Amino acid sequence: MSKKNTIANRQAMCEVLIEEAKENSDVIVLTSDSRGSASLAKFADQLPAQLIEVGIAEQNLVSISAGMAHMGKRPFAASPACFLSMRSIEQIKVDVAYSNKNVKLVGISGGISYGALGMTHHSLQDFAVTRAIPNLQVLVPADRHETKKMFKVLATTNIPAYIRLGRNPVEDCYPDDSYEFEIGKAITMTDGTDLVFIAAGETVRQAMDASLLLKKKGISAKVLNLHSLKPFDELAVKKAARETGRVISVEEHSIYGGLGAAVAESLSEEKGIVHKIVGLPDEALVTGTTIELFKHYGMDGASLAELGKKMVE
Amino acid sequence: MMEINELKKKAIEIRKETLEMIYNAKTGHTGSDLSCTDILVALYYEVMNIDPKNPEMINRDQYIQSKGHAAEVLWTVLANKGFFEKAELKKFSQYGSRLIGHPNNKVAGVEMNTGSLGHGLSVSVGIALAGKMNGDNFHIYTLMGDGELAEGSIWEGAMAAANFGLDNLTAIIDRNGLQITGASEDVMKMESLKDKWIAFGWEVQEIDGNNMEILVDTLRKPNKTGIPKMIIAHTIKGKGISFIENKANWHHKVPTEDEMMTALSELNQQLEELKNV
Numbered sequence: 398m399s400k401k402n403t404i405a406n407r408q409a410m411c412e413v414l415i416e417e418a419k420e421n422s423d424v425i426v427l428t429s430d431s432r433g434s435a436s437l438a439k440f441a442d443q444l445p446a447q448l449i450e451v452g453i454a455e456q457n458l459v460s461i462s463a464g465m466a467h468m469g470k471r472p473f474a475a476s477p478a479c480f481l482s483m484r485s486i487e488q489i490k491v492d493v494a495y496s497n498k499n500v501k502l503v504g505i506s507g508g509i510s511y512g513a514l515g516m517t518h519h520s521l522q523d524f525a526v527t528r529a530i531p532n533l534q535v536l537v538p539a540d541r542h543e544t545k546k547m548f549k550v551l552a553t554t555n556i557p558a559y560i561r562l563g564r565n566p567v568e569d570c571y572p573d574d575s576y577e578f579e580i581g582k583a584i585t586m587t588d589g590t591d592l593v594f595i596a597a598g599e600t601v602r603q604a605m606d607a608s609l610l611l612k613k614k615g616i617s618a619k620v621l622n623l624h625s626l627k628p629f630d631e632l633a634v635k636k637a638a639r640e641t642g643r644v645i646s647v648e649e650h651s652i653y654g655g656l657g658a659a660v661a662e663s664l665s666e667e668k669g670i671v672h673k674i675v676g677l678p679d680e681a682l683v684t685g686t687t688i689e690l691f692k693h694y695g696m697d698g699a700s701l702a703e704l705g706k707k708m709v710e
Numbered sequence: 711m712m713e714i715n716e717l718k719k720k721a722i723e724i725r726k727e728t729l730e731m732i733y734n735a736k737t738g739h740t741g742s743d744l745s746c747t748d749i750l751v752a753l754y755y756e757v758m759n760i761d762p763k764n765p766e767m768i769n770r771d772q773y774i775q776s777k778g779h780a781a782e783v784l785w786t787v788l789a790n791k792g793f794f795e796k797a798e799l800k801k802f803s804q805y806g807s808r809l810i811g812h813p814n815n816k817v818a819g820v821e822m823n824t825g826s827l828g829h830g831l832s833v834s835v836g837i838a839l840a841g842k843m844n845g846d847n848f849h850i851y852t853l854m855g856d857g858e859l860a861e862g863s864i865w866e867g868a869m870a871a872a873n874f875g876l877d878n879l880t881a882i883i884d885r886n887g888l889q890i891t892g893a894s895e896d897v898m899k900m901e902s903l904k905d906k907w908i909a910f911g912w913e914v915q916e917i918d919g920n921n922m923e924i925l926v927d928t929l930r931k932p933n934k935t936g937i938p939k940m941i942i943a944h945t946i947k948g949k950g951i952s953f954i955e956n957k958a959n960w961h962h963k964v965p966t967e968d969e970m971m972t973a974l975s976e977l978n979q980q981l982e983e984l985k986n987v
């Protein structure tokens with residue numbers, strides 16, 4: 398495996414936004430006392446005129462962004478995913494998606510990145526709620542390379558989107574950024590024939606690790622990266638499911654309403670396919686860091702490999 | 711009743727233990743905790759009618775910490791009051807612990823879960839309103855940050871408290887002038903704060919929020935009939951430790967070993983001075 402990566406996805410985002418904002422003065426970043434958490438302090442230093450600080454006011458953040466988008470700006474509103482996707486959800490539904498204003502909503506420290514800060518700071522319902530809003534893309538990059546590619550595309554698209562990023566650096570899933578990336582197109586990270594792991598965001602790396610472990614045991618596990626929860630690549634999911642007959646979806650989200658649900662929806666008319674949904678259970682979580690919780694809830698590479706092995710046997 | 715000097719000493723002990731907890735766990739809101747330590751000590755050791763042995767006592771006074779991120783100082787105070795064993799403080803933020811980085815009502819003494827800013831005041835309005843309906847005889851205290859006031863929900867709660875004539879409610883703003891990004895007044899202008907709350911129908915007192923005598927005095931004074939009370943407590947973020955005071959970057963910074971030694975010796979020095987009073 399490659400050297401330990403120390404660059405968080407949010408840092409990769411900041412680099413792209415700085416580049417894009419230098420090219421296009423309509424690119425605006427909005428923060429809610431969140432520029433540090435979003436790694437956007439560098440953006441604020443270099444492009445102070447293109448950064449709007451609204452204070453600790455996430456609802457205001459989203460509506461102001463929508464107003465600016467209406468005037469032709471390209472706002473990126475960055476705030477912790479937990480607050481952005483819950484506190485401001487009506488502003489997202491009405492002012493952004495329904496009014497069709499081109500706001501990119503960047504949910505930082507998503508999932509369980511905030512660890513021991515607890516339920517208020519976890520965003521484990523965001524896929525469920527954003528996925529159900531028409532005219533809103535829902536995206537979650539797997540590593541820093543994918544983050545970079547995704548934000549380059551987002552800087553030029555005109556569709557509202559919610560993008561969830563984790564807090565800590567994740568191990569690379571791609572060697573570099575020289576690959577084809579398209580919103581709505583799933584990516585095969587590893588080919589395999591016995592089962593398929595369908596993952597998104599930080600669970601992609603865990604699924605890849607599981608696939609490596611299984612390979613040593615003679616089991617061939619495909620890994621499919623669903624960086625776009627919406628638009629959702631149903632075709633790729635169906636194809637992988639048909640080819641392997643065994644599906645394990647794994648997500649840093651409630652087992653309800655997220656990636657697993659989207660996979661199950663796609664497979665509802667398929668025959669002879671076993672699908673296991675792995676994610677965070679419908680209860681208050683134990684306290685711990687991301688990796689402690691991944692292990693606790695069977696979402697780390699080793700646990701996933703174990704599950705895959707059982708499924709094949 | 712505790713003497714003011716004893717309360718001051720208690721506040722320093724609490725500061726020491728809070729810092730130790732943060733240092734052990736390598737996480738915590740150092741500046742935010744130290745800023746409101748005196749307020750919590752005044753409330754828990756002097757003002758509120760509570761019984762740690764009977765945490766759900768009828769007609770107990772209630773405390774809602776809307777600025778939930780200052781959980782470390784709350785845990786330290788609750789443990790010192792006897793709501794749970796002090797040894798548990800060592801488990802703060804550890805795998806499987808119930809002492810997380812925000813107030814959590816799995817722990818006796820915590821009324822409401824907080825951590826997402828801008829909820830505490832409206833929740834307190836509900837508690838105060840139900841208390842009125844029941845004819846209960848208790849008081850509710852809510853602590854907010856000043857940066858927190860940018861949340862629109864605060865002003866919905868402000869309007870409602872006055873509308874319902876909640877004279878069983880006292881809200882406190884920890885007006886330390888800082889939030890994560892920097893000076894609160896630069897992030898989102900809010901002055902004149904006093905005039906705003908008066909306009910919303912509150913009785914407002916502006917005080918030195920790190921002065922124990924004044925705190926106890928102001929908190930003890932009953933509300934005017936039918937009017938909620940606001941205490942704008944001017945505090946120093948990081949109060950008590952020279953190199954932490956008034957520094958935005960200490961919002962959630964953790965002291966190094968050297969910094970910890972210096973901090974403890976400064977606090978010990980302050981304790982010594984109080985012993986000679």
Ligand SMILES: Cc1ncc(C[n+]2csc(CCOP(=O)(O)OP(=O)(O)O)c2C)c(N)n1
Pocket residue numbers: 429430453455480484741742745777779825826827828854855856857858859884886888889890894947961
């Ligand atoms: C709704 C919400 N938005 C953002 C945060 C993240 N956050 C935690 S503490 C903090 C700053 C709080 O500043 P202030 O209210 O002034 O309190 P202080 O710590 O300075 O006493 C922020 C933005 C949060 N906890 N809740």
